[in-house]
Amino acid sequence: MSAPAPEVRPAQGASRATLEELLQLVRRDLARRDEDPSGAWVEETATDLARGSRPGWYLPGTDGGVAFFALQGAAAFGHVHAAGGLAPARRLARCVRDHLPPTAASLDLGFSGLVGEEERALATELAEAPGSTVIERRALERPLDVADGRFPDDPPSGVDRVPVSAVTLEALAELDRRAFSESVDRLLLGREPDAYRRAIAAMLDGRLGRFLGEASVALVESDPTRLVGAVVSAERSVRRAIVLDLAVAPDRRRRGLGRYLLGWTLRALWALGYENARLWVSLQNTAAVELYRAFGFRPVLEAAIYRWDRPASAAQPHVDR
Numbered sequence: 001m002s003a004p005a006p007e008v009r010p011a012q013g014a015s016r017a018t019l020e021e022l023l024q025l026v027r028r029d030l031a032r033r034d035e036d037p038s039g040a041w042v043e044e045t046a047t048d049l050a051r052g053s054r055p056g057w058y059l060p061g062t063d064g065g066v067a068f069f070a071l072q073g074a075a076a077f078g079h080v081h082a083a084g085g086l087a088p089a090r091r092l093a094r095c096v097r098d099h100l101p102p103t104a105a106s107l108d109l110g111f112s113g114l115v116g117e118e119e120r121a122l123a124t125e126l127a128e129a130p131g132s133t134v135i136e137r138r139a140l141e142r143p144l145d146v147a148d149g150r151f152p153d154d155p156p157s158g159v160d161r162v163p164v165s166a167v168t169l170e171a172l173a174e175l176d177r178r179a180f181s182e183s184v185d186r187l188l189l190g191r192e193p194d195a196y197r198r199a200i201a202a203m204l205d206g207r208l209g210r211f212l213g214e215a216s217v218a219l220v221e222s223d224p225t226r227l228v229g230a231v232v233s234a235e236r237s238v239r240r241a242i243v244l245d246l247a248v249a250p251d252r253r254r255r256g257l258g259r260y261l262l263g264w265t266l267r268a269l270w271a272l273g274y275e276n277a278r279l280w281v282s283l284q285n286t287a288a289v290e291l292y293r294a295f296g297f298r299p300v301l302e303a304a305i306y307r308w309d310r311p312a313s314a315a316q317p318h319v320d321r
Contacts, residue, residue: 026112135304140299164231175230
């Protein structure tokens with residue numbers, strides 16, 4: 001007779017050592033995706049969970065896991081890590097889903113510890129709830145070689161190339177907000193300008209990898225001066241760089257700006273000595289996927305994000321009623 005499944009426990013009051021051990025597993029898996037948090041994230045998050053200042057739950061044991069979420073305004077951002085496969089991940093995900101406060105208008109829930117098929121299966125199951133979306137993301141990668149060094153230096157006509165450091169944080173955030181406003185990527189950040197400012201600040205501050213100013217540029221129109229495109233890249237290891245952000249103003253697309261930004265940053269990364277370049281893309285963003293494939297990027301990792309928006313008449317996002 002098999003032993004009963006362990007009970008999901010509130011993280012509040014749990015030992016710091018237990019929570020830190022589980023969070024180290026989260027960080028390890030996120031590092032594989034180039035999404036690992038910087039600094040003392042493990043220690044700080046364990047403290048928040050143990051004190052109850054951040055809602056969280058855990059399953060003890062080698063096949064256990066941890067789940068938690070945080071609120072940014074009316075948006076909730078959560079994560080589920082389960083070492084024991086789909087069953088414990090399902091239980092932890094339901095804890096996050098069922099304990100959202102009434103003030104939460106949306107939830108973005110990521111997963112780790114699962115294989116791609118399990119992530120998609122869990123996200124699809126949760127997506128039975130009204131207002132749900134599954135965002136499938138894929139990491140693409142390609143080697144850098146001497147051919148990248150021959151990419152044209154001159155930008156398309158009508159725009160000037162300037163360093164990203166010459167552009168204000170507010171202008172970069174507003175460009176991203178406009179660029180992603182009609183794509184599924186808007187669900188990952190929302191519509192509030194503050195969310196885009198925080199994301200850009202994290203890139204420039206090196207929290208997602210050492211910011212590479214030499215490989216990050218913006219495209220600006222003059223008369224009047226207007227930011228119409230930008231690319232931000234960072235170092236993930238001595239051999240691999242990552243393209244963190246590539247955005248073109250919606251009314252300036254199909255003019256070669258995106259192709260130029262990508263080609264130029266790959267040229268710069270090759271010149272800096274990196275061997276490979278990686279980036280993440282949402283599969284629903286077909287135009288971006290086509291651009292990256294045209295440059296020779298190929299899939300290496302995949303992930304699913306569960307997105308829920310509270311229906312106007314619903315109080316809680318239950319899927320099993």
